[in-house]
Amino acid sequence: MKIDKNKRTKTSSGFYVSQHASVNTDNPIPTPKAEAPDVLRVAYMELQVTDLAASRKFYVDVLGLHVSHEDDNEIYLRSSEEFIHHNLLLKKGPVAAVGAFSYRVRSPEDVDKAEAFYKELGCRTERRKDGFVEGIGDSVRVEDPLGFPYEFFYDVDHVERLAWRYDLHVPGALVRLDHFNQVTPDVPRAAAYMQDLGFRVTEEIADGETVYAAWMRRKPTVHDTAMTGGDGPRMHHVAFATHEKHNILAICDRLGALRQSDAIERGPGRHGVSNAFYLYLRDPDGHRVEIYTQDYWTGDPDNPVVSWDVHDNQRRDWWGTPVVPSWYTDASLVLDLDGNPKEVVERTDDSEMEITIGADGFSYTRADDDEEMPDWKKGEFKLGNQL
Numbered sequence: 190m191k192i193d194k195n196k197r198t199k200t201s202s203g204f205y206v207s208q209h210a211s212v213n214t215d216n217p218i219p220t221p222k223a224e225a226p227d228v229l230r231v232a233y234m235e236l237q238v239t240d241l242a243a244s245r246k247f248y249v250d251v252l253g254l255h256v257s258h259e260d261d262n263e264i265y266l267r268s269s270e271e272f273i274h275h276n277l278l279l280k281k282g283p284v285a286a287v288g289a290f291s292y293r294v295r296s297p298e299d300v301d302k303a304e305a306f307y308k309e310l311g312c313r314t315e316r317r318k319d320g321f322v323e324g325i326g327d328s329v330r331v332e333d334p335l336g337f338p339y340e341f342f343y344d345v346d347h348v349e350r351l352a353w354r355y356d357l358h359v360p361g362a363l364v365r366l367d368h369f370n371q372v373t374p375d376v377p378r379a380a381a382y383m384q385d386l387g388f389r390v391t392e393e394i395a396d397g398e399t400v401y402a403a404w405m406r407r408k409p410t411v412h413d414t415a416m417t418g419g420d421g422p423r424m425h426h427v428a429f430a431t432h433e434k435h436n437i438l439a440i441c442d443r444l445g446a447l448r449q450s451d452a453i454e455r456g457p458g459r460h461g462v463s464n465a466f467y468l469y470l471r472d473p474d475g476h477r478v479e480i481y482t483q484d485y486w487t488g489d490p491d492n493p494v495v496s497w498d499v500h501d502n503q504r505r506d507w508w509g510t511p512v513v514p515s516w517y518t519d520a521s522l523v524l525d526l527d528g529n530p531k532e533v534v535e536r537t538d539d540s541e542m543e544i545t546i547g548a549d550g551f552s553y554t555r556a557d558d559d560e561e562m563p564d565w566k567k568g569e570f571k572l573g574n575q576l
């Protein structure tokens with residue numbers, strides 16, 4: 190089918206494409222006059238954990254991340270294709286929470302730009318020329334307008350890229366950090382601010398009135414981060430990529446063999462949004478980790494925005510597998526720059542869970558079906574009808 194670029198078009202796959210995302214907000218964060226930093230990509234997450242030994246078992250012994258550095262209080266981990274010092278920092282602390290969502294910028298000057306950008310927004314910022322953590326130099330940390338602890342840096346120690354070290358690889362090898370996912374009450378407000386920061390929306394879940402989630406990228410994939418509607422600021426998940434979907438199945442097999450299948454929260458499956466293959470795990474503190482592979486190239490300037498109807502049963506799982514309620518309700522706290530948990534603000538817009546999971550079965554598999562789902566399918570294998 191030919192796509193009219195000036196229109197919102199329904200594709201043969203059942204979702205919509207257009208050149209514009211639904212980020213209209215009546216409650217905008219002011220656009221700074223200061224130039225936004227040139228963000229390259231998602232770089233690492235600082236995760237506060239309550240039992241460092243238990244976390245090490247999960248991330249190193251089970252998932253196979255590589256240790257760049259460790260001591261009694263911190264473990265620095267990286268994926269097999271990474272050459273910067275780390276992608277995940279596990280830090281021992283009193284509560285399970287996120288200390289930083291960290292992005293790499295293109296040049297040292299972009300760290301200055303990030304600092305000026307957030308100062309103009311009136312946000313709390315802290316600049317450390319020697320960095321906040323091992324392996325990373327000059328950085329700025331901010332409490333962003335949505336309440337998230339964001340970090341921007343350029344200077345970093347290089348470590349060996351272990352891609353060629355097949356002797357070290359496990360069948361479920363995590364090869365790259367792929368993205369963050371953040372929970373925030375007002376998605377259009379968040380997406381508009383992220384656009385000011387230079388991000389582009391690639392996909393969204395919406396209906397005529399409400400935006401439930403938006404995916405945004407700097408690197409040319411579906412996202413570096415996503416904004417999921419809910420009580421926030423909270424961290425929904427951090428995602429690592431594998432090469433292939435069989436690597437994800439290998440992680441499931443391994444967890445089964447270790448009698449740790451209770452770490453699997455959702456999946457494996459194929460997403461509608463992003464088209465990626467996925468698996469969601471919960472670490473020993475309950476932090477959610479996604480294993481993700483094979484989304485698509487989004488680097489062209491006119492890359493179409495994909496818009497999913499919130500009632501489309503295939504938006505979050507292309508095979509129509511129901512989303513478990515904990516996936517909608519649970520998320521990790523985030524810390525302010527003093528290390529204290531940020532207060533969580535309730536979402537007042539419609540909740541995706543409430544409108545898509547329920548006895549009424551609001552969702553559809555075929556938009557133009559005029560017949561109801563037969564009784565033998567209701568309450569048996571479609572979770573949405575059970576609850």
Ligand SMILES: [Fe+2]
Binds near residue numbers: 369370426428479
């Ligand atoms: Fe994700």
